Structure formats: C-alpha cells, structure tokens
Amino acid sequence: EVQLEESGGGAVRPGGSLRLSCVASGFSFDDYGMSWVRQGPGKGLEWVSGVNWHGSITTYAESVKGRFTISRDNAKNSLYLQMTSLRVEDTAFYHCARDGGYLGEFDSWGQGTLVTVSS
Amino acid sequence: QSVLTQPPSVSAAPGQKVTISCSGSSSNIGNNNVCWYQQFPGTAPKLLIYDNNKRPSGIPDRFSGSKSGTSATLGITGLQTGDEADYYCGTWDSSLSEGVFGGGTKLTVL
Numbered sequence: 001e002v003q004l005e006e007s008g009g010g011a012v013r014p015g016g017s018l019r020l021s022c023v024a025s026g027f028s029f030d031d032y033g034m035s036w037v038r039q040g041p042g043k044g045l046e047w048v049s050g051v052n053w054h055g056s057i058t059t060y061a062e063s064v065k066g067r068f069t070i071s072r073d074n075a076k077n078s079l080y081l082q083m084t085s086l087r088v089e090d091t092a093f094y095h096c097a098r099d100g101g102y103l104g105e106f107d108s109w110g111q112g113t114l115v116t117v118s119s
Numbered sequence: 120q121s122v123l124t125q126p127p128s129v130s131a132a133p134g135q136k137v138t139i140s141c142s143g144s145s146s147n148i149g150n151n152n153v154c155w156y157q158q159f160p161g162t163a164p165k166l167l168i169y170d171n172n173k174r175p176s177g178i179p180d181r182f183s184g185s186k187s188g189t190s191a192t193l194g195i196t197g198l199q200t201g202d203e204a205d206y207y208c209g210t211w212d213s214s215l216s217e218g219v220f221g222g223g224t225k226l227t228v229l
Contacts, residue, residue: 035218037164044121045156045164045207047218061217100169102152104211104218107175109163 002026002108004096009113016086016117022079022096022110030054030074033099035106036081038092038115046092049081050099064090086117122147123208125221131198132229139193139224141208147219148210153191155184156207158223164207168193200228 008020020036035050049060049070058070069082079096093112100107124142131137141153155168166175168184171191183194191208208221 037218044223045209045220047209047220050218059216062215095163100154100166102154102170102211104151104209105154105166105169106156106164106209106218107166107169109165111163 002098004098004108004110006094006096006110006113009094009115011116011118012086014086014088014117014119017082017084018086018115020081020083020094020096020113020115024077024079024096024098027098029077034072034079035097035099036070036079037095037097037106037109038090039095039112040089040092043092047104048094051079083115086115088117088119091115091117121222122212122215122219123210123221125206125208125224127222128225128227130227130229133198133200135198136194136196137198137226138195139206139208139226141191141193141221143189143191143210143219145189146214147189147212148186148191149189150213151211153184153186154209155182155191155193156209158205158207167206195226198228202226203228 003025036048051070067085095112096110097106098108152170156164157167158164171186172184205223212219
C-alpha cells in the first residue's frame with residue numbers, strides 16, 4: 001500500500017522559513033516523480049512544485065518561484081520542500097503527491113501538513 | 120481564480136445521475152490529459168479518473184470521465200449519499216508549465 005506522510009508544518013511569521021518533509025513507503029520511491037500540492041483552509045487545490053525521479057528536474061508555480069525549493073533523497077525515500085520568505089497567502093495544508101503517468105496527474109496523496117503564516 | 124472552471128455545487132437525488140463540468144483552454148485541457156479527484160472533508164484527495172476517462176483499480180464504474188475540445192466532464196450514476204464530497208478536475212498547462220486544477224465542485228445528494 002502506498003503511504004505518504006508529511007511533517008514539518010507549523011506556525012511562522014511572515015518572512016520566515018520552514019522545511020516540509022514527506023516520507024514514502026509501499027512503492028519504489030526512485031521510480032516516480034513527486035509533487036507538492038497545497039490547499040488553503042476552505043479553498044481548492046493549488047499545485048506548488050514537482051521534481052522528477054532523479055531530482056535533476058524541478059518545476060514551480062509562479063506564486064512560489066524563487067522562494068520555495070523542492071528536493072528529494074531517494075536513499076531515504078523522502079521528499080522535501082524548503083520554504084522561505086513566507087507570506088500570509090502561503091497558509092495552507094501542504095500535500096505530498098506521487099506523480100502518475102501523465103503531467104498533472106497525481107495518483108496517491110498524503111494527508112497533508114498545515115502551514116500557518118501569520119503575524 | 121482557478122485556471123479551470125467548475126460549477127461551485129451540484130445536487131441530485133439518490134439513484135440519479137449527475138455531471139460535473141470542467142472548462143479550460145487549448146493550453147491545458149485541449150492538449151493534455153484530464154484527471155478527476157474526490158475529496159471528503161478532512162481527508163486527502165483521491166484519484167478518481169485519469170487520462171480523461173480511465174478509472175484506477177477499485178473505483179466503481181458508476182464514475183466516468185469524458186473530454187471534448189477544451190472541456191471535460193465527470194459523470195456519476197446511481198448516486199449514493201456516500202458520494203457527497205468535493206470533486207476537482209486537474210491537468211497540466213503547457214503554457215504556464217504548471218499543474219492546474221478547477222476550483223472544485225461540492226456534490227450534495229439530497
């Protein structure tokens with residue numbers, strides 16, 4: 001069974017930083033691209049960033065480009081999201097998701113970790 | 120403002136059929152595969168339909184997907200109260216080079 005478990009969320013002031021982690025199990029982690037998708041409280045889904053299986057190709061939403069960095073450690077079956085210069089509008093649940101066979105397809109999701117940016 | 124457009128809500132009676140629309144453009148739906156996700160309150164989204172009309176293992180055939188031009192549709196037949204959830208369409212936008220989603224549709228089974 002595919003399992004994705006996020007951690008690292010919390011409360012932070014605007015301008016602050018946070019590092020999210022996602023530990024994967026139940027599949028060959030290094031066979032899949034991975035992504036982060038966020039969901040503001042009571043809001044819809046927003047794709048944040050993606051990384052290929054090797055970690056050599058990364059993509060970002062315009063809203064986080066230059067502030068967030070996605071990475072992975074295949075030896076640890078782990079995905080990361082380093083978030084800096086956080087803004088109030090970054091407040092959301094951040095879900096780790098496994099990429100499916102096509103761009104923009106996410107076939108397994110974690111429960112998410114809550115990031116709250118507030119002064 | 121979501122890149123893909125969905126109705127905020129739909130409703131139907133148990134046993135009936137409902138469709139949820141998802142409208143986009145040539146840079147997203149028009150040239151990429153569409154997925155649909157189901158999300159219950161407080162839980163993670165779940166892939167319901169991929170590659171426009173395919174169902175992952177375990178998804179009942181009451182759920183179907185279709186695509187025509189720059190629009191996609193999710194159909195649910197034999198509605199059950201347990202189908203009450205939020206439904207999202209999603210795809211890739213080749214111009215933005217980003218994943219994109221609809222704003223979500225809340226399904227109520229009356």
